[in-house]
Amino acid sequence: MVDVAVVGAGQTKYGNHPLGLKGMWAEAAERAFASIDGDFSPSMVDEAFIGSLAFGGAQLGNTAALLTEHSGMDGVPVRRVENACASSGFAFRDAWMAIKSGQADVVVAGGIEKMNDLTPERKRFWLGVSGDTEWERLAGLTFPGTYALMARRHFHEYGSTHDDLVNISVKNHAHGALNPLAHIQKQVTFEKAASGFMVADPLTLYDCCPTSDGASCVILAADHVVKRFTDSPVWVRGSGAASDNLALHDRPSITQLKATQQAAKLAYGQSGLTANDIDLAEVHDCFTIAELMATEDLGFAERGQGGEFAREQRGMLNQGNVTINPSGGLKSKGHPLGATGTGQVVEVFKQLRHEVEQGRQVDDAENALTHNVGGSGATCAVHVFGREIA
Amino acid sequence: MVDVAVVGAGQTKYGNHPLGLKGMWAEAAERAFASIDGDFSPSMVDEAFIGSLAFGGAQLGNTAALLTEHSGMDGVPVRRVENACASSGFAFRDAWMAIKSGQADVVVAGGIEKMNDLTPERKRFWLGVSGDTEWERLAGLTFPGTYALMARRHFHEYGSTHDDLVNISVKNHAHGALNPLAHIQKQVTFEKAASGFMVADPLTLYDCCPTSDGASCVILAADHVVKRFTDSPVWVRGSGAASDNLALHDRPSITQLKATQQAAKLAYGQSGLTANDIDLAEVHDCFTIAELMATEDLGFAERGQGGEFAREQRGMLNQGNVTINPSGGLKSKGHPLGATGTGQVVEVFKQLRHEVEQGRQVDDAENALTHNVGGSGATCAVHVFGREIA
Numbered sequence: 001m002v003d004v005a006v007v008g009a010g011q012t013k014y015g016n017h018p019l020g021l022k023g024m025w026a027e028a029a030e031r032a033f034a035s036i037d038g039d040f041s042p043s044m045v046d047e048a049f050i051g052s053l054a055f056g057g058a059q060l061g062n063t064a065a066l067l068t069e070h071s072g073m074d075g076v077p078v079r080r081v082e083n084a085c086a087s088s089g090f091a092f093r094d095a096w097m098a099i100k101s102g103q104a105d106v107v108v109a110g111g112i113e114k115m116n117d118l119t120p121e122r123k124r125f126w127l128g129v130s131g132d133t134e135w136e137r138l139a140g141l142t143f144p145g146t147y148a149l150m151a152r153r154h155f156h157e158y159g160s161t162h163d164d165l166v167n168i169s170v171k172n173h174a175h176g177a178l179n180p181l182a183h184i185q186k187q188v189t190f191e192k193a194a195s196g197f198m199v200a201d202p203l204t205l206y207d208c209c210p211t212s213d214g215a216s217c218v219i220l221a222a223d224h225v226v227k228r229f230t231d232s233p234v235w236v237r238g239s240g241a242a243s244d245n246l247a248l249h250d251r252p253s254i255t256q257l258k259a260t261q262q263a264a265k266l267a268y269g270q271s272g273l274t275a276n277d278i279d280l281a282e283v284h285d286c287f288t289i290a291e292l293m294a295t296e297d298l299g300f301a302e303r304g305q306g307g308e309f310a311r312e313q314r315g316m317l318n319q320g321n322v323t324i325n326p327s328g329g330l331k332s333k334g335h336p337l338g339a340t341g342t343g344q345v346v347e348v349f350k351q352l353r354h355e356v357e358q359g360r361q362v363d364d365a366e367n368a369l370t371h372n373v374g375g376s377g378a379t380c381a382v383h384v385f386g387r388e389i390a
Numbered sequence: 391m392v393d394v395a396v397v398g399a400g401q402t403k404y405g406n407h408p409l410g411l412k413g414m415w416a417e418a419a420e421r422a423f424a425s426i427d428g429d430f431s432p433s434m435v436d437e438a439f440i441g442s443l444a445f446g447g448a449q450l451g452n453t454a455a456l457l458t459e460h461s462g463m464d465g466v467p468v469r470r471v472e473n474a475c476a477s478s479g480f481a482f483r484d485a486w487m488a489i490k491s492g493q494a495d496v497v498v499a500g501g502i503e504k505m506n507d508l509t510p511e512r513k514r515f516w517l518g519v520s521g522d523t524e525w526e527r528l529a530g531l532t533f534p535g536t537y538a539l540m541a542r543r544h545f546h547e548y549g550s551t552h553d554d555l556v557n558i559s560v561k562n563h564a565h566g567a568l569n570p571l572a573h574i575q576k577q578v579t580f581e582k583a584a585s586g587f588m589v590a591d592p593l594t595l596y597d598c599c600p601t602s603d604g605a606s607c608v609i610l611a612a613d614h615v616v617k618r619f620t621d622s623p624v625w626v627r628g629s630g631a632a633s634d635n636l637a638l639h640d641r642p643s644i645t646q647l648k649a650t651q652q653a654a655k656l657a658y659g660q661s662g663l664t665a666n667d668i669d670l671a672e673v674h675d676c677f678t679i680a681e682l683m684a685t686e687d688l689g690f691a692e693r694g695q696g697g698e699f700a701r702e703q704r705g706m707l708n709q710g711n712v713t714i715n716p717s718g719g720l721k722s723k724g725h726p727l728g729a730t731g732t733g734q735v736v737e738v739f740k741q742l743r744h745e746v747e748q749g750r751q752v753d754d755a756e757n758a759l760t761h762n763v764g765g766s767g768a769t770c771a772v773h774v775f776g777r778e779i780a
Contacts, residue, residue, distance in 0.1 A: 130451035
């Protein structure tokens, strides 16, 4: 079976982006193309998968083809992949399978979202539709509210506290402050984050990711063509994905995400690696409690000990076994919904090639993981990467 | 490389469906499951791909997971695939690649759309977004208008006439009248179709497909597990897909769809078959002119002779070399956008197993083709099927 590597990756700065959809995508794609060491032309792309939830609410059908048309990939078979905020995590998985299938040698996976052109009402609508509509959204449960329920329950079951969440916010802002592509490039003190404006008790402004514009693009290649493009590929060692019930009331537990656990099990199994082998992980911290749960679900901390892991800042850059969200994560790097999954891969690509800007490189990074969640855990894709392939 | 077969297929009746999204999907999925001869349980599904454009405008994020949850496929990795009206044609292609990749043995591909709960304004919006937004939709060009331009140009270049289009309408209604799952189950006379209410000159009501609700679901399996499910599999002999510029003004010709030609070339090439070997084709006749162009682009008629092909009713059931749209096509069977692509496969599955209701079976059907177009040709997926695999 063919092995698959990432040979190029690029993204826009996340935030309030001045360009429209086509311009943002072209910028991300051009940066991905330019990151390829060898000869490359967009006409070499055999297949493409672009993740997006709302596309900024503008062109909503066939936009994937519009974007490839405007980035030199004329005629390429392309489709939009949508799984709420896990859209491009699944686009990446589908790109990986396309190469594994023997039908394509060079495949683009990307994602895009333009949130800041939407009215506040439409923004709320497009964020809300990622959770359960029938039992949650229409009953008034917002996304911060959903994760607030998870946080309160985790505090109750395991004795974790809001201070633990504050530590996650402080860490991710510390990382993001060093990331020139991050939406919010500033550190926050523990005191400031601990006394933030309340959004949904116990989650404050500093527990919630911002609403970002952004696009990200990565290029995958089959093992037999990798050498044409680079001597430093980043290998996809494992891919796992799963789904879960949308509505929280249908889940046996709301302090863990079954889809994350299942996806991680598959990805680790395939990679031959365990959580102990991972040097850095880009995890889906749409809210700080989501990162706390992810550290448990992905095996970086024991069940119920995510609070302690956060309290001791074990995920801080080069402080412990694994750096969690060296990019700043969704909290500080930003969260352009459909762009987030492949945006995580952009970070991993740079980290494993040891090409990160001064001050943010994870030392001796050999293996990495990405964790991309849709809604409140209805879908999840986990990927494991390495400088070497098993 | 593993070969892939369709081992089960089912769909709802198309039309104004009384059930909501979950109920419609469950109905299609249950019919697909029930069509499997051997033992089958939805928990056997390794991966799923569901095509939809608008989902009825209701739950728009993570709906793919909602649907698999409500059809017994708990936890399955699933995503929505969106390419306007070619959404489930691409879902089918991605399902086929998932099996080819060796990562999955049993995969579901499906599609769904609930159009009749939308207000007329939202219906127009969701139909409109499939074409180019910037240069066409916002400038007032409707979908019937887009295809009317193509028709007028074809008349001009090749001497085809509106009467040729009327013949296509008459044929598809003749087929659909015999299809218990069709939206419009009635024959129309040439005279009636020729004097229809004008929609966009020269296209009348009888040149335009209806706006349908519907869901369709097919089950694909890897060659090494096919025998568990059936002794009469329908093999996928070839898959091709392509994209094109969204806006008509960017295309060298508007009397042919380059994406169709490219997708067909790839699918035929892979299958080892040519247009001459195809006994029946389900083609994307959102408008009668689209079928006329498809007969040329797919090689059933020479360039410019689609009009003559229609005039002589060479695509009528068991009249010529190939039957075009034995199901009634989008014109009469109906067009629930995202459900159309896999709905075409449902028809092919029955036809190649010689299981079609009395009066609509294509005699000695051995090989078939499906042709699913997104927008006005920005995306296209073509699949070639056979009772035997090469």
